[in-house]
Amino acid sequence: MSSYGIRVIYGSWFEHTRGWLSMRESENFLLLSYEDMKKDPRGTIQKICDFLEKKLEPSELDMVLKYSSFQAMNENKMSNFNITPNIMAPHNLILMRKGTTGDWKNHLTVAQAEAFDKVFQEKMAGFPPGLFPWE
Incomplete structure (x- = not known):
């Protein structure tokens, strides 16, 4: 953590998120949170479908x-960075930890x-706190 806060591989998390x-x-922007997806995965998928104007049959939704x-994504080498070159995911970067x-x-x-809270308040000033449903 630098004096400016959390940095992601390619720059500041705050700048990335603010952008x-x-x-x-x-109208072509959908904001989802991992917390909401964990609480209501079916409702979140339905929200994505509504945003994309895509109707899924119940079996497709399942x-x-x-x-x-x-669990499925963690086991899938295409989604868990197992096949990502070290240059893109250096130092054994783990993006999928516990879920x-x-x-x-x-x-x-x-x-x-x-x-963190102090830096967060400073860097994310002007955005409604409800955008960040962290516990």
């Missing part, structure tokens, strides 16, 4: 649910969480 969120009022589950929400509480100290 996308600045387009959230566009198949999407099955193959988009954390749970709120696990950051097991990794950050209270002081680290407070420091």
Whole structure:
């Protein structure tokens, strides 16, 4: 973590996220959160279908649910970075860890969480807090 906050491989997470969120009022923009997907996967898939104006039969929806589950994607080498060259995923980068929400509480100290909150408030000023449904 730098003095500016979290950095992703190709730059600042805050800049990346602010850039996308600045387009959230566009008609071709759909904002989803992992937390919402975990709480209601079927409803989230239906929301995606509505956004894409795509009707799925119940059996198709069940198949999407099955193959988009954390377990299925974690086992699929095409979605879990097992086949990604080291230049794109350096240092054994793991993007799929547990598939749970709120696990950051097991990794950050209270002081680290407070420091993150301070930087987050500064960097994400102007966006409604409801956009970030983190526990």
